[in-house]
Amino acid sequence: MCFHHKRLKKMKNKHHAIVIGLNSYPVSGLSPLKGPVNDAEDFSAWLRDPQGGNLPEEHIQCILSSDFAKDASLPFPNQIEVLFEPFITKGVQGRCGERLYVFVAGHGFGDPGDMGTTALYAANARKMFPWHVAITDYVDWLQRHAVFDEIVLLMDCCRTINVYHEVKEPQYPTSKGRIGADKVRFFYAFAVGRGRIARERRFEDGRDSGIFTRAILHALETASPKDGKITGQQLKNQIHNSIGKFAGDIQIEPPVIRLDSSQDITFLHRKSARTVPVQVRLEPYNGDETLLLSDGNFQQIREDQAKGAKGAMRTLELEPGLYKIAVKNTDRQQIFEVPNHAEIIV
Amino acid sequence: MQKSLSDKQVRLSVRSHERLSEIFLVNSRFEKIAAAVGYLETSVHPGLYKARFRIGQTQVDQLIEVHPGAEVLEIDGIPVDFSSPVPLVGINTGQEKQELYRNAAETISRSDPEKKGEGAWLFLCIREIAEFEAEAAPWTGVTLHDLEGSLIAEPGLGICDQENGYFALHLEVNPGTYRLRVEEEPGEFYEIFVRTVAGWQTQVFAVSEAAWLPDVADDHRAALPSVAVLMVEAGQGFDGENETSRQVELLRLGLLHGRQVVTETVVSDLLKQEHLNPMQVILVAHSLSGQGKLNVVLLTALLKKLPAECVEHPDIQALMLNKLTDERPAFPAPPMLRTSWDRIVKAVEQRKAIVPPGSLAAQLADGVIKTSLWLVHRPDRLEVEKEM
Numbered sequence: 001m002c003f004h005h006k007r008l009k010k011m012k013n014k015h016h017a018i019v020i021g022l023n024s025y026p027v028s029g030l031s032p033l034k035g036p037v038n039d040a041e042d043f044s045a046w047l048r049d050p051q052g053g054n055l056p057e058e059h060i061q062c063i064l065s066s067d068f069a070k071d072a073s074l075p076f077p078n079q080i081e082v083l084f085e086p087f088i089t090k091g092v093q094g095r096c097g098e099r100l101y102v103f104v105a106g107h108g109f110g111d112p113g114d115m116g117t118t119a120l121y122a123a124n125a126r127k128m129f130p131w132h133v134a135i136t137d138y139v140d141w142l143q144r145h146a147v148f149d150e151i152v153l154l155m156d157c158c159r160t161i162n163v164y165h166e167v168k169e170p171q172y173p174t175s176k177g178r179i180g181a182d183k184v185r186f187f188y189a190f191a192v193g194r195g196r197i198a199r200e201r202r203f204e205d206g207r208d209s210g211i212f213t214r215a216i217l218h219a220l221e222t223a224s225p226k227d228g229k230i231t232g233q234q235l236k237n238q239i240h241n242s243i244g245k246f247a248g249d250i251q252i253e254p255p256v257i258r259l260d261s262s263q264d265i266t267f268l269h270r271k272s273a274r275t276v277p278v279q280v281r282l283e284p285y286n287g288d289e290t291l292l293l294s295d296g297n298f299q300q301i302r303e304d305q306a307k308g309a310k311g312a313m314r315t316l317e318l319e320p321g322l323y324k325i326a327v328k329n330t331d332r333q334q335i336f337e338v339p340n341h342a343e344i345i346v
Numbered sequence: 347m348q349k350s351l352s353d354k355q356v357r358l359s360v361r362s363h364e365r366l367s368e369i370f371l372v373n374s375r376f377e378k379i380a381a382a383v384g385y386l387e388t389s390v391h392p393g394l395y396k397a398r399f400r401i402g403q404t405q406v407d408q409l410i411e412v413h414p415g416a417e418v419l420e421i422d423g424i425p426v427d428f429s430s431p432v433p434l435v436g437i438n439t440g441q442e443k444q445e446l447y448r449n450a451a452e453t454i455s456r457s458d459p460e461k462k463g464e465g466a467w468l469f470l471c472i473r474e475i476a477e478f479e480a481e482a483a484p485w486t487g488v489t490l491h492d493l494e495g496s497l498i499a500e501p502g503l504g505i506c507d508q509e510n511g512y513f514a515l516h517l518e519v520n521p522g523t524y525r526l527r528v529e530e531e532p533g534e535f536y537e538i539f540v541r542t543v544a545g546w547q548t549q550v551f552a553v554s555e556a557a558w559l560p561d562v563a564d565d566h567r568a569a570l571p572s573v574a575v576l577m578v579e580a581g582q583g584f585d586g587e588n589e590t591s592r593q594v595e596l597l598r599l600g601l602l603h604g605r606q607v608v609t610e611t612v613v614s615d616l617l618k619q620e621h622l623n624p625m626q627v628i629l630v631a632h633s634l635s636g637q638g639k640l641n642v643v644l645l646t647a648l649l650k651k652l653p654a655e656c657v658e659h660p661d662i663q664a665l666m667l668n669k670l671t672d673e674r675p676a677f678p679a680p681p682m683l684r685t686s687w688d689r690i691v692k693a694v695e696q697r698k699a700i701v702p703p704g705s706l707a708a709q710l711a712d713g714v715i716k717t718s719l720w721l722v723h724r725p726d727r728l729e730v731e732k733e734m
Binding site: 112113114115161163193194195196224226234237238240241244253254295296297298320321322323324335336337340 | 372373374375376377378391392393394395396400403404405407409411414536571603604715716717718724
């Protein structure tokens, strides 16, 4: 008889996802983007990952610019909206599942008359025909009808206001919603505030990505658990505290993340945070220093003797948080932040 | 969580560099443990903390070490290099021309004005965004009109400095409401409303940029939604070190970005002053109103600090709609703030205010753009052409 000792994580069969990434807007005059397709692929990979979202492949509905011929001005709004259709259709009757992820990257805009509404331009958008998908309207509908117990909305796009462009309400059935809508847990994260511009850049790994998406994925991967859980609040804390690291030299503005902390979402369960590499350089270096590393509560977590030619530089693997490093019996010390400070000189 | 070496708490106080800066204190797990505006006081266990200071959309972090055994720790926050169209001292430090803009604004706002009326003054200053190309012309498409739409001033009346990318214009005008208009592209006009008051200089600062209508205009134009408006007593001119002007600008940034910087302490401090600047009263009251915290007592207290000549200001009148019972004030001129406009519209619906038929305010409704701060109007193209 053979026993499998390694327990496989049970797939999240009641979780669903809609993932949208649009790089190309050939007829709009909007500048082409380099990040959204990569962002959507990276987020999809996290959704599939057994250590991440752990969704069955068939529960991830994805639409990307790269699904279409270059310069084809596709997808049209309908091709995107069709991804919401099954949930709306079932949602009219009742609950559809535990959690819905909606990930959106591309050129977005805010409605001039409605502070909260944010839409994604479709690839065929033009100045006079701003074809779009009212993403937040769809999400509001799904929340109002308690179609899922939890909704996660991640929008890595601009929310600029263009007075020509009003967000048009989708053609879903109008109804007042259902009892239980107030119990729907949500995590709504926007790269920027209303009227502001989201940013992308080429990262050190050579991949173009949205800065916000990188921060989200990194937070999902590394955030420290509390009682074994990574909650929306912890994710929010980590994103707000680490996004500067992903911005590099680009000036970014703070993201906007809304959740109800009294009924928070648990994104993941894990025992400990994943670590992040931090380089520590001793300057000056005599070859006989002893390094003391303490955590944010002044608990000493490491004591290292620097030796040899390579002793001046070392890499520490640390969980996100605040730390203090000191050279023993000297006044050389430094407090630093992980993941924001990648290199420390002490 | 691991326990700290000492359970004895330390009194930690953090004072931000700016009185109206938000302060957030987080622990070593990035959990927010306290928040305040201007000054934060709390008790913490010894350990490492991070204070975040935020003004508008700009924030900076400062790591703090709270030693075991300490009774009290007082931290002075590092400055936030926030971005503003107003060339105040100590901000926009990345801009090499900041000092030049400040000197120009200080000099020109005190210079002899072009006379277009009597008793009130208007100073307009537009500069290019930091990373501008040579041949910048931030005055492009900018005109000033009276309430009826008649042209009062074109860029040629002011100083157009192409090399340094700024425009400045100083006028003496009649007290009243003016329309600051920008032609974004041929035939596409937008305007905001600027009020001047007898004995006061209204100062309008703008940055010329492409961002606010990204796919409409590649060229830079003065960004009306993020204009800064200050008021100073006549003869003072702009002063980059003026604390009141600085506070007014911080209040505007708070409102613009939906930040709740007007706390009870801030109001209480303001009410200790003998007089308040009209823009302080307007922005504080509207901020409180947005938070649902403006009651009649508080409004009355704020209005008592207002110079008498400013009471007719439409944004003040809009606030007073809270207080009125029998009177139905008339609003022939639009206000400057979008929230004032919303109040007026609501009051008209409830028959508590009057917008005279045929007045500009009566014609506005279709062309109002809902920005988070100023009332931005898109005048009908045919009307504009008729005026010209």
